[in-house]
Amino acid sequence: MASMTLFHSPLSPFVRKVMVVLHETGQLDRVTLQGVDISPVKPDATLNQGNPIGKIPALRLADGTVLHDSRVICEYLDQQHVGLPLLPREGSARWRRLTLMSQADAILDAAVSSRYEVAVRPADKRWDGWLDAQSEKIRRSLADLEQQHLAEIASGFDLAAIGLACALGYLDLRQPEFGWRERQPGLAAWYAEVAKRPSMLATAPTA
Structure with missing residues (x-):
């Protein structure tokens, strides 16, 4: 029986992380999904x-306690x-993996920020320099x-992965033109395999 409620948006990559963990650890039946539709300018009471x-x-x-932030929830x-x-x-392995988790989240933060800049901010107020800086941050992180x-x-396939x-x-969903596979063929080969996992297939977003 479900004992927890996950506030959920299927297009959020941070929500997807939690959903993948639920699948991978066999805890999906413990959670009720509650859909929310929010943006930085549209909250949900x-x-x-x-x-x-x-x-x-x-x-x-x-017990009514609310945990937020995908890293907190996943842990x-x-x-x-x-x-x-x-x-x-x-031990040292924990700190290495936490740092890799943080780097993955930084890629997501930059990608989501870019998405909001393009999809939410009025066209005449968009900051091209900001978008370029976010793209460069993603490219540096993926190269590293x-x-x-x-x-x-x-x-x-742990929390960092x-x-x-x-x-x-x-x-792939929001910036299909980004071209990361050509620059990172090793990551591309790895991702092609892990994307076949049942947890990834079950949580794959659709535009």
Whole structure:
């Protein structure tokens, strides 16, 4: 029986991260999905209860406590199942994986920010320099992951890998012209395989 409520938007890559974790850890039946339709200029009153910044994803626990931020929720869910952990509990490996998680989230932050700049801000107020800076941030991050961390990313489908997979999926959805595969063939080959996982197929966004 579902004991938690996940505030959900199927096009949010941060929500997708949580959904992938629910699938991977066998906890999907513990959660009721509550759809929300928000933007930076359109809040949702129900979502804001216990979550004053109005952030998604947000997870309301059985006792009414609300967790928000995908990294917080994913780590919480990782400690609620009986399988192998998706994030090392201690030691240097934990800090490395947390840093890779942060880098994947930074790619998502830049991509989502670019999306809002184009889709929400009036055309005459768009800042091309801002968009260029976000694109460069994504390119630097992907190049670093390809050159320095590909073997570690490919070592298992853990929280860092899930975050990166969702980031690459979001780039495909919102910026199909970005051309990251040509520059990062190693990441492209890795993503082609992990995108076949049932958790990724079940959560794949459609425009």
